[in-house]
Amino acid sequence: MADTLTATALTLKDIAREAGVSLATVDRVLHNRPGVRPDTVRRVKAAIERNAFQPHVAAAELARSRARRFAFVMPAGPNPFMQQIEAYLGEMSAWLSARRLGVEMVATDVFDPSVLAASLETLSGDYDGVAVVALDHPGVRAAINDLVDAGTRVVTLVSDVPSSRRHHYVGIDNIAAGRTAGALVGRLVGQRSGKVAIVAGSQGLRDHSERIFGFSQVMASEFPDLSVLPVLEGRDEDGRSEQVLARLLGRHADIVGLYNVGAGTQGVAKALSDAGRGKQVVFVGHDVTALTRRLLLQGVMDAAISQNPGHEARAAVRVLLALARGEPILREQEKIRIDIVMRDNLP
Amino acid sequence: MADTLTATALTLKDIAREAGVSLATVDRVLHNRPGVRPDTVRRVKAAIERNAFQPHVAAAELARSRARRFAFVMPAGPNPFMQQIEAYLGEMSAWLSARRLGVEMVATDVFDPSVLAASLETLSGDYDGVAVVALDHPGVRAAINDLVDAGTRVVTLVSDVPSSRRHHYVGIDNIAAGRTAGALVGRLVGQRSGKVAIVAGSQGLRDHSERIFGFSQVMASEFPDLSVLPVLEGRDEDGRSEQVLARLLGRHADIVGLYNVGAGTQGVAKALSDAGRGKQVVFVGHDVTALTRRLLLQGVMDAAISQNPGHEARAAVRVLLALARGEPILREQEKIRIDIVMRDNLP
DNA sequence: CTCAAAATGAGTTGCGTACCTCAAAACACC
C-alpha cells in the first residue's frame, strides 16, 4: 500500500567503511582527484553504486563556499520574446539568492558572428555556466568549444549550435514547430482550396528556415489542394512585413492561409485587416505576447505556436546548475514543448 | 551591459549585527519562537527586509537533519494517467534522494469519500506534506482541513477541492480544457454542419462535468451549425464506451464531431472504426498515452487535450518542498497548462 | 634489498543554519 521511492540516508563515511578505505580516498574518487590506484577507484565506485549513494546536495553546496555565477548572453535591442525571458529570470531572484546563485545578463549583437564570438571569449573563466542565444556559425562554434574546454558549462538557448560541444540545448525543435503550423493551417482551412502565404524574418536564420522547411513538408504531403506561395521576407520588422504582405494580398484573391514565421506580427495583422480579409484567411504565427494574445482573442489570429519563455529561462538555470553540481538532468522536465495556443487555452 | 540579478551573500550574523541583537534572537524571530518583545521583532524583521536577506537554503536544509517525507494519495487500480504520474516520480528518485526527500505512494479508493477521508486521517503527523487526488466531498474536505491544521502541507492533484484550505492545487482548469476541446472540434469540422457526440466517464465526477460544461458553452455560442447530442456515460471503461457509442452512431448518420471526456478511449476508437467513420468524424480526446499517441499518428484522433503528467508530478513535489521550507512558490512554473497535442507536436 | 614515488589514512577546518542550554539582564508588580 505504501510504496517508498527513496533510498536510505547514507553518508560518505558509510561508503568509506563499505569500501574499506578512508574518507579521504572516497573524496578523491568522487572528485576525480589523482593519486588513487585504479583498483581502489573501482572498489569505491562499486560501493557507491551498490548503495545508490547520492551525496547530500545541501551539504555539498554548503561546503564549497564559492558562489556560482551564470551568464545569459542575449540579443541587445527590443525583442519582446527575449525581454520575457529576462523578466522570468527576474522573478526567480529570491530562488536564486536563496541558493547563492548569481545570474548576469550580457547583451550583445547575436546576429554578428564575430561580435558574438568575442563576447563569449570574454566570459571565459569568470563564470561557472553560460547560456547563449547562439547563431550557428563556425566562429561561434569555436568560441563555444573554447568555453567548454575551459570547464565552463554551456547551454544554447532558443537557437542551437548542434555542431558545437555545448552541453545542452534549451529550446524547441523548429522543424516540428513548422510542421505543427502547417498541420494547423491545413486543418483549419478545411475543405477550401487556395493559396498559402509565408512571411519570415529571413531565411538566413536557422530557426526560421527550419520552420519553413517543416511547414512546406506538411503542406506538400498532406494538403495538395493548397499551394504555397514563395516566402516573403519581412526582416522581423512591422513596416516591411506589412508592405510585402499587402502587395501579395493584392495580387492573389484566393489566399486562404497565412503563416507568420517570426516577429513583425503587428504589420502582418495590419495588412490582413486593411485588406478586409482578417476573418477569411487562416492566420497562424508564433509566440504569445500581448499583441498575439489580443489578436487571438479578436479572432484575427487562429493559433500561435509557442515556446514557453518562462520555462526556457528556468530550464536553462536548472540545467546549468545540475551540470555544475554534477547532478543528472531531468530530461523530461527540461524539454521545451511546442505549445499550440488558441483562444481558449491562452495561458 | 552585464546586469546582475542577485543579492549579496549576507548571513544571519550580519542581520544580527545590523539589528543590534544576538544570533539567538534573530533565530527566534525567524522561526516565530516566543519570548521576543514585539518591538525587537520589528527591528529584526526590518533588518531582514532592508537587506532582502534570504537564509541559505542549503545550510538550512543541512542543519535540520530530519529528512522530509511526502505522501502521494492516488487511486488504486489500473489508471494509465496515474501510472504515468507514478512513473515520473520514480524518474526523480536520484533527485529526491540527493535532497534526502522521501516520497511514498498511498493507494486508496479515491472515489469513495469515506475511504479517502479515512486514508487521509491515518497520514496525520507522519508526513511533512501530502499530495492527494481528491474527490470534492464534505468528508474529504474536512479530512484535508484536519491535515492542514495539524501542520501538514497539502496540495490537491489533478482534481481540486476548492472549498478546503489546501495550500495549492496542481492541475488544469477543466472548464477551460472543455472549451479548448470545443473550439478544436468546431474549427476542425470546418464548414460542415451536423451533430456532435460526447462520451464521458460519469457526469458525477467534477472534472468531467466541468469539461462538458466548457465544451457545451463553446459549441452553443460559436458553432450554431453543430448540435450537441446528449452525453453518453461510459464509466471510463472500454467495453461500455464502445457499446453506447456504437448504438449512437447507428442512429445518427450525420455525426461530424466526437468529444471523449475521460478514459475508455480504446472502446471509443473501436466503435468509430467499426462503423467505418474514423476519418469523417473529428475526434478529440484527453491525455497522451501509448494508445492516444497511436490514434493520433493513424489519424483516427485529431487532437488530444493533455495535462503533462510529468509536470504535475514534479510540480507537486516542488510545491510541497517549497511550502515545507517556507520558500515562495514560483506560480508561473507550477501552473499546469492545457496542452493541445496533434500529430506533429507529439511530445 | 633499497629507495623514491605513489597511494592511502587520519585529521582539521569551515560553510550557514537549526536547535538547545544556561546565565544574565531587563522589566513589571507590589
Added chain:
DNA sequence: GGTGTTTTGAGGTACGCAACTCATTTTGAG
C-alpha cells in the same frame, strides 16, 4: 527594595561534505 517573570545574550553542537595538510604505508623499479 525585593520578587518573580520575561527577554536577551553567549555559546555549544550537529548536519554532511569540500578541501586541505601531513604522516604513514604500500608499491614498483633498479
